[in-house]
Amino acid sequence: MKNTLFIFTFFVSLFQANAQLTVPKETFTRRDTLQGGLRPERTSFDVLHYDLNIKISPNQKHIVGYNDITFKVVENTSKIQIDLFENMNVDSIIYNDKKLDYKREELATFIHFPQELQKDTQSVIRFYYSGNPVIAKRAPWDGGFVFSKDKDGKPWVGVACQGFGASCWFPVKDSQSDEPDNGATIKVAVPNGLMNVSNGRFMGMENLKNGYTRWDWEVKNPINTYDITVNIADYVHIHDNHKGLDLDYYVLRANEKKARKHFEEVKPMMDCFQEKFGKYPFSDDGYKLVETPYLGMEHQSAVAYGNHYMKGYMGNDLSGTGVGTLFDYIIIHESGHEWFGNSITSKDIADMWIHEGFTMYSEIVYIECQYGYDKAMQYAYGLRNAVTNDRPIIGHYGVNKEGSGDMYPKGALMINTIRHIVDNDSKWWRMLLKYSETFKKQIIKTQDVIDFFNKESGRDLTPIFDQYLRYTSIPELEFRKSGKVIEYKWNAEAPNFVMPIDVMIKGKKIRLEASTSWKVFTESVKSINDIQPIKTDFYIKY
Incomplete structure (x- = not known):
């Protein structure tokens, strides 16, 4: 989303x-290219694992910690690019117990190694950082952190950064072209009395004896970097299991009762999707819904939910037909x-x-x-x-x-x-x-x-x-009377456009193999108005 x-x-x-x-x-700007492009500093290495270990202070809206980045070298290189937004501080970058030199340009941090890294070898860098991350003005419509409060005045924190960039809050190879092959570990310390929920399985908690408790999570599967998440609140945990798949829900304490009832929709959804699309892809990481102070986001194995336990999309129907209020849009x-x-x-x-x-x-x-x-x-x-x-x-x-x-x-x-x-x-x-x-x-x-x-x-x-993806118009079906016959064709911009269309004639369905050249309509009809394309089945203009 x-x-x-x-x-x-x-x-x-x-x-x-x-x-x-x-x-x-x-x-487009240089920054756009740095964020979206694939240059040797990015393509020379393949990320294997992220091990994120940070402390988040909700009152100060501050993050401090490090990310251990394990990667495989796929082409000899002495320089790689790791991304972190300009407003965040690079405290130091450690490799083999020594600080590395680096140069920052926009959101990119170009890291220099003292010797060339050799193809097919593995390396680990520890990237220390800190700062106040970008705060989203209207998540998930824009990217960044959300620092909110629940009804009891307790901190309620989340992040949404699809498109905006995961590097808005942690150092990462911020490209969809590379997911960590061996998943990620997400360790987040938050003030005592609060819980952090991240992706994957809960691995335990530790009281750090400094007013903070660290919550550890592990993802075994490859994961999109914008999916890596934190959710901080006074959560209640609801556990369920459906046909062998763990279902876990983390909701605000006041919403436990309604969540238990409302989230029952997950079960028929899982039955449907697993039948049509195959087994849930991340069963070893489990499936979670986590209540968030913003509408929602597809955070892998920790789906963000903020639809206020309503059917439809915030109670509305995106289709305008009434059908859209039969289900909770954000869950589905x-x-x-x-x-x-x-x-x-x-x-x-x-x-x-x-x-x-x-x-x-x-x-x-x-x-x-x-x-x-x-x-x-x-x-x-x-x-x-x-x-x-x-x-x-x-x-x-x-x-x-x-x-x-x-x-x-x-x-x-x-x-x-x-x-x-x-x-x-x-x-x-x-x-x-x-x-x-x-x-x-x-x-x-x-x-x-x-x-x-x-x-x-x-x-x-x-x-x-090509017509639907690369052009702004949709295929237009055209009929004309030519002498004693009716002819038909598509108006479309894609080269060599040919697409069948089903039409109804006096209750009978007929398939036409239409192209951008005129063809003769062979069925017997009195008027062009007797020919009705089935527009519920085909997205066309007529």
């Missing part, structure tokens, strides 16, 4: 009225990310539609599991009202720039369209399951997705993906 979804939803009517087919040229959407985003991760943030399009489609899948196909298609059809067609869904590569917020609804509608192009539900569900399992815990690109669905569907879907 990211800020763009929530912003464009509230202002969708304004955006749609002003949507353009041309996109203004964007400019953010948990869907465990498969799409956390397990299957895009190499560059420009391809974030791989996270968000499939995850918003998981909402449609859940509705179908619970309430049937018709309700699911009703919800899907309603999502088109949230599409702005302002910019392409795919963003700019190498500069930490995602594409349009349309990656959510338009991405989901594109996937729903492909389902109906396949026109065989048994085959479709096998394809979707195979997609999830083929790329499980992998980092991929848009082309990987296209190649997979081309192969599994048995047809060239490339122009269809």
Whole structure:
């Protein structure tokens, strides 16, 4: 989940009225390149493990500690890049018990080693740091820390940094292209009487005898750096188990009773998602919902929940159909990310539609599991009202720039369209399951997705993906009377665009293999108005 979804939803009517087919040229800074680019200082090493050991002081809004970064050298190098936002202090960087030289440029810290590190060797650096992290003004719409209070006046702290950068609060190789192969350890000391909940399994606590207690957590799986999290509050722990999967909920003390009832929705969701997408990818790390002072975020194995125990999205229905209030949007959407985003991760943030399009489609899948196909298609059809067609869904590569917020609804509608192009539900569900399992815990690109669905569907879907992902318009189906016959074609910009479309004629479904060239309509009809495309199944303009 990211800020763009929530912003464009509230202002969708304004955006749609002003949507353009041309996109203004964007400019990027050196900082954008440092954050989003892959240069030798980043590609020469592969992170194996993060061991974060810090103290957070909520009243002072301050962090101090270190991160032990274990990495493998993949190309000989004497310099690597580790990221930490400019407002945070680099206290020292230790390698083999000696301080290393480094140079800071924007958020990047270029670390120099006294001797060249050799390929296929492993090294560990300890990166000491401190400072007051950026405070989000409106998380998760912007990135940073949230320092809040619960109803009893006790500190309630969280962080959300997708897109913004995990380096806003700890030193890290801040790129989706590299997840720590062996997971992470997150040790966080907080004032006595409070608890910290992070990703993975709870490994124990230790009273440090200085007014702070350290809470230790361990993630065994590779993890996206923006997923690494802290949650500090006076939490109550609720434990459950569903068919062998540990379910743990950490909620504010006052909300324990309502949480026990409300979070029962997790069980049918898990049944649905595991049937359609495969086994929960992080069962050895468990599944958690953690109550947060912001709306939500897909923090792997510690999903942030702040929807106030309401159905819908803060009580509202993003589809405008009424179907969206049948489920808790944050539970379903953010948990869907465990498969799409956390397990299957895009190499560059420009391809974030791989996270968000499939995850918003998981909402449609859940509705179908619970309430049937018709309700699911009703919800899907309603999502088109949230599409702005302002910019392409795919963003700019190498500069930490995602594409349009349309990656959510338009991405989901594109996937729903492909389902109906396949026109065989048994085959479709096998394809979707195979997609999830083929790329499980992998980092991929848009082309990987296209190649997979081309192969599994048995047809060239490339122009269809291109039209929805790389252009701001959607395919427009056009009919015309030409003499005594009716002709049809697509208006689309993607080269060699061909896409089937199902239409209804007097209660009969007919499939047309339409292209950007005029074709003769062979069915007998009196008027073009007798031809009705099935727009619930295909996201098109007509």
